[in-house]
Amino acid sequence: MPNNYQRLKEEADIAMVVNSLQIPATRRGSAWFIPCPNPGHSDEHATNCYYKDGWNNVYCCACGKSFQAIDLIMYTLGCDYGEAADYLWELEGCPSWYHNRKQKKERFTLTREEAKLIGMHPVGKAYLPERMADQKRKLPGGREYYQKELDSYLECRVERVRWQDFLTEAQYLAVVRNKCRETRQRLEESLSYFQSLEGALEDRDVREGTLSLFRASCEEQLKAVEGITKRLKAA
Ligand SMILES: [Zn+2]
Known part of the structure; x- marks a missing residue:
């Protein structure tokens, strides 16, 4: 407006x-x-x-x-x-x-399913080392052992990190946009593959069974990607 x-x-x-x-x-x-x-x-x-x-x-x-x-x-x-x-x-x-x-826009966010669909892990873990020990003990909340440490037990404070923690809003949106484009391309390729298979198959049962399920799933995911893209445009 x-x-x-x-x-x-x-x-x-x-x-x-x-x-x-x-x-x-x-x-x-x-x-x-x-x-x-x-x-x-x-x-x-x-x-x-x-x-x-x-x-x-x-x-x-x-x-x-x-x-x-x-x-x-x-x-x-x-x-x-x-x-x-x-x-x-x-x-x-x-x-x-x-x-x-009205310019106070709602922040763009992805649901967990959407993030998974386009291959963005919404949350990661950052391990912040706190203490090295010879023996394992029961750790307080928010603490974990760093698994890659082999000789000893490295106690770490675990912090959740999100994309937004190290990307600006604009960078984050650009990443999501790229991921959407990649995902859409992949899905469209799969879809046309399934469609060509369906066309080539003589067997009606296979055609209307598993294959149509694959196709429907592809179409559903494509719709979801389009939904994200639409919200991106408004963001
Ligand atoms: Zn005049």
Whole structure:
């Protein structure tokens, strides 16, 4: 969802915008005339384009068009829409409703099954050595012996590590994306293999038995991978 441009434009005070942009305005009756901001209209005498107090836009009689605050800012400063909108936002006193707060996205996570499917081990163990001993004893919680130590007993504190502990969010997402692509490729290959087998087999029982189970399983896993990919795109 984009920022709330509509409300920003509606609530704009065009006189304030004109002043802020230091556009010369000439009063005639109840109207203020400015040079037309339209780049397609070379308006030198400022007799066509005007606004009145309380308006949120200017109107050019020659162009037959009204220009709202963001247009006026864009044309005058030569900036893009987003920059002009931010300019207007600041001019309006930085109202909090402008920025869409929906950007607080939920963190992307994989379920245990999903992680297994794409070959990511969600949690690993880190062994942090604490004590070397000759004899084995019953270890307190969170402690294990390091299995690869052969001559003695190395007591370790065991810490769970997750991908997120040593990858940034963006790196983690990139890894997941790659794993998804690999898995999808593998599954698609299997699927087309099963399909070609099914086509080639004469035996109906095999075709509709085991083989169709394999195929269904492939399709199900593919669907799961697609589900992850979809969430990745939103992350
Ligand atoms: Zn004009």
